[in-house]
Ligand SMILES: [Ca+2]
Ligand SMILES: [Ca+2]
């Protein structure tokens with residue numbers, strides 16, 4: 001799946017290695033191409049770590065994860081882990097244990113070393129724009145070089161881009177937890193693709209909640225001579241622009257602790273996948289909404305999916321699919337097909353479902369959403385839960401009983417100045433505005449054990465007022481008692497009406513026995529506001545129901561035609577259908593099951609999954625027997641339990657005593673070959689006709705089960721029609 005190629009060599013004669021990763025990588029495949037490069041700045045090793053982590057994820061999951069398989073089968077990826085090897089080796093030399101702070105390459109400039117490669121891209125207009133996005137001083141860490149593409153590393157990048165047909169580029173940096181779009185230089189207006197970039201950045205930060213924007217709105221300065229601007233607008237590509245983005249991973253500096261390396265790499269995994277996927281066709285959700293938060297057993301609902309082809313190429317034979325592994329959910333239509341979805345075209349589908357009346361409360365019934373392309377390839381999958389009942393409340397705090405369940409590092413407290421439920425709520429800054437450069441959290445004291453009810457929803461009400469784009473409210477979850485945290489949601493700007501949030505944190509909570517949650521407000525160095533108010537915090541937990549409980553019915557019966565009284569056995573094992581019927585008019589079907597009556601024991605096992613506990617008639621249908629109901633009054637049925645019923649023991653076991661005694665067994669009547677509820681001339685005619693042509697096999701006119709239809713079958717029809725045998729129902 002991989003092959004390595006050399007881009008170019010540096011002033012210190014090191015090679016810039018690049019690896020092609022795709023199925024059958026020995027030569028270019030013609031698949032949509034994406035390029036990832038990192039360590040253009042030599043002191044930013046996490047940029048390389050998350051790339052390597054992603055490459056391993058792809059390779060190790062080719063036969064496991066359908067998204068990995070799709071990317072490797074349908075994209076041609078290029079990875080350049082060290083675009084600035086001279087600078088990286090320099091750091092290794094000065095600081096063998098890490099921590100080296102050299103940023104530029106190692107070009108000697110007469111008196112100083114190094115050019116900032118991410119200030120050395122063209123075109124001249126960007127490289128030399130009037131803003132202060134780079135330095136002309138050779139001693140500066142942002143020295144731009146003598147001219148655009150003066151450096152061998154940037155020339156290598158330029159030549160590589162121009163030699164290939166790359167649709168998307170990720171040039172990775174650290175740090176700050178940003179994802180950055182063009183323009184990097186201080187252009188007076190946004191790029192023509194700004195709306196598209198905004199969607200891309202919103203999607204890419206969907207799970208890691210990185211802050212998104214231009215360099216000016218994120219890291220706080222414009223960048224002239226930046227790689228992304230040239231990739232996006234001025235590479236040799238004609239007809240379309242390369243989607244170029246820059247992630248800045250991590251919050252703790254250029255050399256994060258060893259324990260952070262993998263969590264940070266994991267935080268970039270989806271972002272990395274997404275960049276590959278958008279270089280071709282990529283159907284991705286815009287929204288997926290259930291019509292209710294919780295459902296009553298027996299209730300119907302809808303899942304409304306809106307989706308869009310976020311890819312740069314047209315998507316073919318798109319299938320949107322919703323299925324459930326739970327027998328408690330009935331989804332009549334499980335997929336919709338769309339022959340073509342062009343780039344940035346959206347569409348929607350609505351899936352109806354019914355929740356079984358038998359489902360226990362506080363259950364979570366999985367809905368597996370899959371988007372497929374080319375009829376089969378899965379490009380997106382997600383599980384949502386249909387919930388029944390209010391859930392087990394593993395945490396509930398209305399702020400009316402003090403701050404005792406929480407710990408704060410900097411002034412969170414109960415306030416009566418705002419509340420959702422009177423009189424109090426929690427707030428970060430009870431005495432006015434929050435401070436600049438604050439990092440203020442309110443953390444649950446005692447961890448919650450959700451291991452037995454792992455489907456977890458965090459529900460709370462809130463309102464907030466922060467400096468939009470700069471000061472953020474974070475909802476964070478720890479599955480290890482606070483050792484590490486993951487952001488599940490962030491908010492910024494102004495929202496001054498109390499609003500409910502109901503967040504599925506199941507994947508973050510990870511079935512933990514030590515779940516903690518934290519609300520954290522973080523501000524930058526300027527502009528403050530009132531902050532964040534939170535009330536009525538709840539953790540609602542549910543048990544996932546994948547395979548439902550089965551109620552077993554042991555049913556004993558004999559079919560008149562099949563029964564051999566001399567041997568006290570049936571002539572064959574045969575299938576019957578069993579229905580649980582309401583005991584009140586109009587005696588609706590509540591549940592049904594099929595099974596086989598054993599020829600020696602006269603008994604079959606029938607599993608039911610839908611009927612709630614109650615009283616039901618047991619009704620039996622067999623391919624050529626008279627429909628027969630259990631005795632008057634119905635049978636007591638306990639969901640999840642077992643039940644047995646024996647038709648053969650007494651004539652009164654059948655409703656209306658509608659059975660015939662043969663030898664020692666009461667048998668259900670045979671010869672209703674046309675299954676109209678009567679044994680009459682119609683059945684006799686069917687049997688006579690089949691007998692006349694010597695018909696054989698598994699056919700309804702073979703009443704005694706010997707594989708042929710003849711006079712020995714006709715005799716049952718003659719006798720039963722003579723006696724006007726018909727079904728007897730309540
Ligand atoms: Ca309250
Ligand atoms: Ca601020």
Ligand SMILES: [Ca+2]
Nearest residue numbers: 429432530531
């Ligand atoms: Ca405040």
Ligand SMILES: [Ca+2]
Nearest residue numbers: 702704708713
């Ligand atoms: Ca026969």
Ligand SMILES: [Zn+2]
Nearest residue numbers: 041044173174
């Ligand atoms: Zn950087």
